[in-house]
Amino acid sequence: MASFLASGLAFSIRQRLNLAEGMGRSVAGANTGKPPGSRLGSAFRALFTLAKRRGPRTAAGATSVFPQRVGASHTLTPEPVVFPPAARASVGRRAALAVYGLVASASWATSGCASLRMAKVIPDSVTDCRKLSQQGVAALERGDAAQACQLLTEAVAKNPGDFDAHRQLAEALWRDGNMELAAHHIDEAVRLDARHAPTVVRSGEMRLAMGDVDAALTRADQAVAIDSTLGEAWALRAAARRQRGEFNAALSDLHHALRFQPHAAPMLMAEAELQFQLGRPQRCLTTLHHLLDFYSPGEEPQRALWLEGLAYEAVDCPHEAAESLWAAARRGPASADLMFQVAKARRAAGQEEAARDAAQQALAADAGHAGSRELLAALEARKANPQNRLLR
Numbered sequence: 323m324a325s326f327l328a329s330g331l332a333f334s335i336r337q338r339l340n341l342a343e344g345m346g347r348s349v350a351g352a353n354t355g356k357p358p359g360s361r362l363g364s365a366f367r368a369l370f371t372l373a374k375r376r377g378p379r380t381a382a383g384a385t386s387v388f389p390q391r392v393g394a395s396h397t398l399t400p401e402p403v404v405f406p407p408a409a410r411a412s413v414g415r416r417a418a419l420a421v422y423g424l425v426a427s428a429s430w431a432t433s434g435c436a437s438l439r440m441a442k443v444i445p446d447s448v449t450d451c452r453k454l455s456q457q458g459v460a461a462l463e464r465g466d467a468a469q470a471c472q473l474l475t476e477a478v479a480k481n482p483g484d485f486d487a488h489r490q491l492a493e494a495l496w497r498d499g500n501m502e503l504a505a506h507h508i509d510e511a512v513r514l515d516a517r518h519a520p521t522v523v524r525s526g527e528m529r530l531a532m533g534d535v536d537a538a539l540t541r542a543d544q545a546v547a548i549d550s551t552l553g554e555a556w557a558l559r560a561a562a563r564r565q566r567g568e569f570n571a572a573l574s575d576l577h578h579a580l581r582f583q584p585h586a587a588p589m590l591m592a593e594a595e596l597q598f599q600l601g602r603p604q605r606c607l608t609t610l611h612h613l614l615d616f617y618s619p620g621e622e623p624q625r626a627l628w629l630e631g632l633a634y635e636a637v638d639c640p641h642e643a644a645e646s647l648w649a650a651a652r653r654g655p656a657s658a659d660l661m662f663q664v665a666k667a668r669r670a671a672g673q674e675e676a677a678r679d680a681a682q683q684a685l686a687a688d689a690g691h692a693g694s695r696e697l698l699a700a701l702e703a704r705k706a707n708p709q710n711r712l713l714r
Contacts, residue, residue, distance in 0.1 A: 451481035462494050470494035485514040489521055519549040526558045538562045553583035569600055603636035624653035640670035658688035665697055
């Protein structure tokens, strides 16, 4: 139906264009210097405007399409085209129809190819894979890693070339504890899209967690080469170098990472730990205070408070050390090592009763903790003999 209407409009347009072209020659002359299309358009616009106004009256009641004069002194030499009275009422309608034809044909010419283009057919395997992937991700967000693994495994089976399905399956398997298979699928995702830097970084993080430091460092180098502004890539390289014992190189990489993500808590924590390992407790404290400023009171992470206490102890601030370590012990389950550090800090601050209580809590958590046993025995001996100077 659309093609039939378009053909009819095209035929009507050709008739109107032929008429308008002849009129254009009469109005503007044949030697105007304009291209034919331009002369034709001008003539047609003149036709429409003047026909709509129905023009001036002539003898015998007819209507002339053209004015009698053009400009101030030039009189048209050709004979004017005169419509009979019977056609006068339909001139406007014909001109409007011609305009409608032009608009419709232009629209059909510009959009006809798109309307005739065949719709792209998506294979069922692709749609099924995407549907299963969405369900698997939803299950993973609910915390059901086993169900997520099942759904995403089916998704990968439907479309083995789907990059996202492999990446999502790797995360589900990792959370489910299947580290080897997770690493396999994340490496397959890297193979399918080797230019996606976050996936390359995730592959390196998994390898590093599995103890393959060299593979992790290789992935970090690849990610940095792909996107040198990705903070996680620099952080991965720092972590790998740190495990190699290259502390200064690792710290340099962390500084690069923090240039692009200055408020990333894991990176700030890693920098503070490196500063402490390098024997720079004051710089460690500076970094930790910057990190702890991001948290509300009572929400500071236990690990950061623990390191803060050790750094205060290293700069000979026993009271601050005891306070930070005790705050760390209240942030969550306190290990025997942490309570032992609390006991030592309490003792250094002169709080021997509190130190004895902390040592007993450490032994309650781990009855075989040697450091806590020795400290508690020394505290008991000092309590029995206050003049004993062996503890000093």
